[in-house]
Amino acid sequence: MEALGMSEILALAVPSDLFPARMQMALSLGWHIVVACFGVGFPAMVVFAEWRSHPRGGKDSDKDMDALAHTWAKAMGVLFAVGAVSGTILSFEMGMLWPGLMARFGQIYGFPFTLEGFAFFIESIFVGVYLYGWNRLPPRIHLLSGLPMIAAGVAGAFFVVAANGWMNTPTGFEIRNGQVVNTDPWAAMFNPSTASQSVHMILAAVMVTGFGVASVYAVGMLRGRSDRYHRIGLLVPLTVAAVAAPIQIGVGDWIANVVAKYQPGKLAAMEGLYQSGTGVPLSMGGIYVDDRLVGAIEIPYGLSLLIHHDPNGFVAGLDRVPPGLRPPVNVTHLSYNVMVSIGFALLGLAAWLAWAWWRRRDIPRTPWFLRAVALSGLAAVVALEAGWVATEVGRQPWIVYEIQLTRDAVSTAPGLRFGFYLVLAVYIVLTVMTAYVLRRLTGAHEASIAPQEPELEEQRVGGGT
Amino acid sequence: MTAAEAVLAIMWVGLTTYALFGGADFGAGFWDLLAGGTERGRAPRRLIEHSIGPVWEANHVWLIFVLVVLWTSFPPAFAAIASTLYIPLTLAALGMIARGAAFAFRHSTDQLAFQRLFGASFAFSSVTTPFFLGTIAGAVASGRVPPGIAAGDVITSWLNPTSMLGGVIAVGACAYLAAVYLCSDAQQHHDLSLLAYFRARAIVIALLLGGIALVGIAVLRADAPQLFNGLISRGLPLILASVAAGIGSILLLARRRPGLARVAGALAVTAVIWGWAVAQYPYLLQPELTVQAAAAPETTLRAMLISLVVGAALVVPSLVFLFTLFQRSHSETSQTAKH
Ligand code: HDD
Numbered sequence: 001m002e003a004l005g006m007s008e009i010l011a012l013a014v015p016s017d018l019f020p021a022r023m024q025m026a027l028s029l030g031w032h033i034v035v036a037c038f039g040v041g042f043p044a045m046v047v048f049a050e051w052r053s054h055p056r057g058g059k060d061s062d063k064d065m066d067a068l069a070h071t072w073a074k075a076m077g078v079l080f081a082v083g084a085v086s087g088t089i090l091s092f093e094m095g096m097l098w099p100g101l102m103a104r105f106g107q108i109y110g111f112p113f114t115l116e117g118f119a120f121f122i123e124s125i126f127v128g129v130y131l132y133g134w135n136r137l138p139p140r141i142h143l144l145s146g147l148p149m150i151a152a153g154v155a156g157a158f159f160v161v162a163a164n165g166w167m168n169t170p171t172g173f174e175i176r177n178g179q180v181v182n183t184d185p186w187a188a189m190f191n192p193s194t195a196s197q198s199v200h201m202i203l204a205a206v207m208v209t210g211f212g213v214a215s216v217y218a219v220g221m222l223r224g225r226s227d228r229y230h231r232i233g234l235l236v237p238l239t240v241a242a243v244a245a246p247i248q249i250g251v252g253d254w255i256a257n258v259v260a261k262y263q264p265g266k267l268a269a270m271e272g273l274y275q276s277g278t279g280v281p282l283s284m285g286g287i288y289v290d291d292r293l294v295g296a297i298e299i300p301y302g303l304s305l306l307i308h309h310d311p312n313g314f315v316a317g318l319d320r321v322p323p324g325l326r327p328p329v330n331v332t333h334l335s336y337n338v339m340v341s342i343g344f345a346l347l348g349l350a351a352w353l354a355w356a357w358w359r360r361r362d363i364p365r366t367p368w369f370l371r372a373v374a375l376s377g378l379a380a381v382v383a384l385e386a387g388w389v390a391t392e393v394g395r396q397p398w399i400v401y402e403i404q405l406t407r408d409a410v411s412t413a414p415g416l417r418f419g420f421y422l423v424l425a426v427y428i429v430l431t432v433m434t435a436y437v438l439r440r441l442t443g444a445h446e447a448s449i450a451p452q453e454p455e456l457e458e459q460r461v462g463g464g465t
Numbered sequence: 466m467t468a469a470e471a472v473l474a475i476m477w478v479g480l481t482t483y484a485l486f487g488g489a490d491f492g493a494g495f496w497d498l499l500a501g502g503t504e505r506g507r508a509p510r511r512l513i514e515h516s517i518g519p520v521w522e523a524n525h526v527w528l529i530f531v532l533v534v535l536w537t538s539f540p541p542a543f544a545a546i547a548s549t550l551y552i553p554l555t556l557a558a559l560g561m562i563a564r565g566a567a568f569a570f571r572h573s574t575d576q577l578a579f580q581r582l583f584g585a586s587f588a589f590s591s592v593t594t595p596f597f598l599g600t601i602a603g604a605v606a607s608g609r610v611p612p613g614i615a616a617g618d619v620i621t622s623w624l625n626p627t628s629m630l631g632g633v634i635a636v637g638a639c640a641y642l643a644a645v646y647l648c649s650d651a652q653q654h655h656d657l658s659l660l661a662y663f664r665a666r667a668i669v670i671a672l673l674l675g676g677i678a679l680v681g682i683a684v685l686r687a688d689a690p691q692l693f694n695g696l697i698s699r700g701l702p703l704i705l706a707s708v709a710a711g712i713g714s715i716l717l718l719a720r721r722r723p724g725l726a727r728v729a730g731a732l733a734v735t736a737v738i739w740g741w742a743v744a745q746y747p748y749l750l751q752p753e754l755t756v757q758a759a760a761a762p763e764t765t766l767r768a769m770l771i772s773l774v775v776g777a778a779l780v781v782p783s784l785v786f787l788f789t790l791f792q793r794s795h796s797e798t799s800q801t802a803k804h
């Protein structure tokens with residue numbers, strides 16, 4: 001009796017928890033995705049470093065490469081454990097926050113998540129094998145055990161992004177009399193957005209990992225530690241990221257074309273475009289008020305050129321979307337601009353490296369280069385978050401594009417917002433702790449740090465020293 | 466057997482595996498919590514930590530597996546459970562974060578204060594998480610989760626006698642499994658004092674669980690009559706099997722056969738989980754939503770079955786590889802570190 005009264009009070013106090021629910025989802029996803037990038041990008045880099053460290057052609061093993069491989073593997077192990085935890089919360093939240101989505105579409109939308117579950121299963125098993133088995137398996141077998149880890153990380157990202165792509169361009173079912181019928185989960189998984197989005201995401205993960213790791217060694221070198229260990233620690237990940245950067249811009253063009261075709265309203269919001277028309281300019285920056293973009297820099301014919309590769313191509317604007325169904329323009333437009341600007345800035349950094357390498361087989365000598373690399377990791381993360389914000393906010397007010405409204409999917413349970421406050425507090429603590437542990441990794445490649453590693457004799461938890 | 470039943474059975478295998486492996490991990494944290502001060506608790510804590518090692522994450526993914534299979538194959542049931550029970554789910558999730566983070570960071574600091582903090586949050590959340598998961602099981606089993614979105618009471622659905630019973634039994638079962646497993650680990654290490662330590666605890670917790678189960682009969686009869694009727698009719702053979710296996714594991718422990726006791730202990734827990742399923746069948750959410758009514762269309766179920774078979778073919782050998790690698794080096798270190 002008394003408890004019933006309590007939930008009634010909660011219901012009275014909180015008419016709608018849509019906003020906190022969105023914020024909770026955004027926070028958890030935005031947090032998970034950063035860590036998850038390392039789960040996609042790190043395995044290949046670690047295995048590469050280990051492979052290069054093995055003795056070959058009569059030469060001894062490469063001590064610096066070996067030390068790097070070990071340090072990176074530890075960081076990978078810690079981030080993997082944190083990613084597993086934050087991902088688990090996400091899967092709870094799908095149902096706690098968006099039961100309307102899951103109840104109706106779980107039968108289609110859920111399928112790639114099942115495959116993702118298997119991919120993560122395999123990844124977590126082989127991260128365990130790889131870290132725990134380092135000195136227990138023969139070197140060749142150990143190296144081979146890294147391969148399933150790499151494949152599973154990439155496959156997992158593909159499946160998850162396929163699920164997200166389905167929210168953008170839902171396929172694989174029909175709706176008759178309000179009922180979802182004729183479901184085809186395979187068709188749903190290979191919806192029109194899956195290919196471009198997953199390639200873009202996997203490249204983004206490679207860039208975040210590459211620039212992110214390189215920036216750590218750039219900071220070290222700026223502090224005067226320019227031994228060989230630091231130089232290859234910078235060069236290997238930076239080269240990987242620099243190769244990905246130009247490809248990413250090409251893929252960005254592809255993905256923008258897919259959005260223009262299937263989600264014209266979202267593209268209009270990303271570009272801040274109200275008036276449909278031909279010969280549309282590309283607008284950067286600016287603020288959208290009263291159906292106009294104020295203070296933007298315009299490149300004539302730019303948008304038509306980008307979308308149709310034709311200066312007179314037709315681009316649909318927000319005027320085609322009924323007022324109640326338009327996404328928030330400013331957030332979408334600005335995050336989109338941020339992502340694209342950073343994409344080009346990182347391309348510039350990659351070109352700088354390529355130029356210096358071509359001329360002198362060395363990284364540029366000026367400390368400005370190291371400063372730029374030191375910033376690049378953060379920049380890549382900002383681009384990643386901005387891209388996701390543009391994608392997700394640009395889909396609003398739909399949770400499933402033109403099929404289901406976000407507000408129809410949200411849970412009606414009373415008191416939902418307190419969950420958000422709690423999750424917010426927990427993520428702040430988790431962020432601080434993760435940063436602290438990763439800091440300890442620099443220069444501690446002997447100690448056993450990752451949770452999957454066999455423990456050294458002098459270490460133990462809770463036991464004191 | 467229909468496709469829906471086949472998927473449900475596979476999901477239940479996943480849940481059982483989570484209980485047996487993930488549950489033992491939780492239980493290890495329970496014993497960590499009770500191990501006493503730094504000095505006194507050192508030896509058991511070392512064994513506990515040693516036994517979790519690199520398999521923790523793999524054990525944990527079973528839960529994810531159950532969730533994704535549930536939401537894809539029985540979407541309305543998942544939506545109803547997650548929305549009505551969002552409070553215990555959030556609390557269990559926070560426990561998982563605390564536990565996972567403490568575990569992930571445990572090696573990373575040598576400062577005593579931090580080590581204590583990580584140790585404490587690991588131990589504490591190892592008890593709260595299975596408790597809240599148990600209340601969720603109790604809520605579903607006692608028919609307090611009606612189909613529909615947040616259609617049940619968000620408070621009383623999990624604050625009720627059956628849920629409390631579920632929570633306590635979950636914590637107890639985890640502790641029991643862990644103690645039995647740790648006995649056999651201690652034996653592998655030829656550590657007789659630790660073997661005696663965990664054997665005493667395993668026997669005590671098994672007797673306690675038996676007592677709780679007796680009280681539970683009365684609770685279920687009054688609070689969850691439909692489940693109770695299922696348990697004493699169709700579910701009875703499994704419940705009796707669980708009792709027999711439980712008693713068997715105590716006797717085996719008393720006779721210093723921890724390896725066999727481990728098997729018996731796992732059987733006892735498995736039988737209870739399947740007893741619940743049999744008692745509740747054909748309802749996913751009592752008293753209205755049946756398995757067939759909640760099931761996704763055939764096309765989805767068929768795709769699920771295909772991917773479950775292919776997935777198992779990939780995952781099972783990999784898991785076996787990880788466990789043998791771990792077990793082998795485990796016994797190697799215990800050979801050299803024998804004391
Ligand atoms: C390192 C990160 C990064 C970089 C440098 C870029 N992007 Fe990006 N972008 C992402 C990371 C990202 C992402 C991983 O955050 C998104 C969110 C959803 C997705 O699939 O990828 C994304 C989404 C996204 C979308 C929306 C897709 C949708 O809504 O379905 C478009 C149109 C672009 N990007 C276009 C570009 C262009 C033209 C870039 C060139 C400069 C670019 N991106 C660089």
Ligand code: HEM
Pocket residue numbers: 022023025026029030031033098160161163164385388389392393395396398399406
């Ligand atoms: C595959 C991955 C993802 C899936 C399946 C997914 C799914 C969802 C769902 C179900 C919602 C709630 C409904 C809605 O508001 O439309 C949502 C909202 C949101 N997500 Fe994602 N998401 C994914 C990745 C991300 C990432 C990586 C970010 C990073 C920041 C992100 C940012 C957001 C934001 C900002 C919202 C709130 C949008 C708003 O309400 O304005 N998402 N997402």
Ligand code: HEM
Pocket residue numbers: 029032033035036037038039040079080081082083084085086087088089090091094120121123124153156157160161201522525526529
């Ligand atoms: C674009 C978006 C995402 C990417 C690229 C991604 C990638 C990953 C990766 C690589 C992992 C392995 C752990 C790690 O390396 O950190 C992971 C873990 C996990 N993710 Fe995500 N994820 C994304 C979004 C989501 C979403 C939307 C959900 C659920 C709704 C989710 C659920 C999980 C779960 C449950 C785990 C834990 C699995 C385990 O224990 O191994 N992820 N994710």
